[in-house]
Amino acid sequence: MKALLLVAHGSRRQQSNDEVVLLAEKLRKKCFAQYNIVHAAFLELAEVLIPDGIKKCIDEGASSVIVLPYFLNSGRHVVDDIPNIVNDTIKYHPDVDIRIAPHLGASDLMMDLLMASANSTKTN
């Protein structure tokens, strides 16, 4: 079974964390044909943290886990922190294929998303 772990930074504002969990639920419904298991996890400040999120996917039967960073820029969190945490976690799950997807800002679709957001601006 394939799993997708949506990883956000985590916020002291619970509503922001709830948005990420809700997004993972929407993603689960949308991509069920491709990813059987979808969960959210956080780099810091919110539960569940990345290692626990990976473990949760594996406990539910995942043989592969794609860690998908919900980040716009290739800052320290994307370049260092998430890879370091994932690499530390991989050791405990040698039989599972765990990979990190590119951050969102790297996608060609970002242009379309930006234009769609600009064009959905409310008029008076």
Add this chain to the structure above:
Amino acid sequence: MKALLLVAHGSRRQQSNDEVVLLAEKLRKKCFAQYNIVHAAFLELAEVLIPDGIKKCIDEGASSVIVLPYFLNSGRHVVDDIPNIVNDTIKYHPDVDIRIAPHLGASDLMMDLLMASANSTKTN
């Protein structure tokens, strides 16, 4: 003339700020038919700041400016900080139509972007 001002948080890491400026340049080329002027600005930690970004658009002839928050979640920056700064700035430009677009996480296209990023994960 219509302007688009892409507003990111701003980082102490110059490479992250450069990514935003580069993204604004790509956006300018892509949406020239719809927005004649496209610039990047930052909430804090980097130049140019939002009021100066809005002024730059107006100095170049914009009669309308859409402020497009390059943020994933509806945190304090999106809900309070950017609207407060934009509202303070509007006073100085009463003849210009200045509006704020929804943040990126609110777009229906976000699902497609997430799936595209997950599926572009490098294989060994």
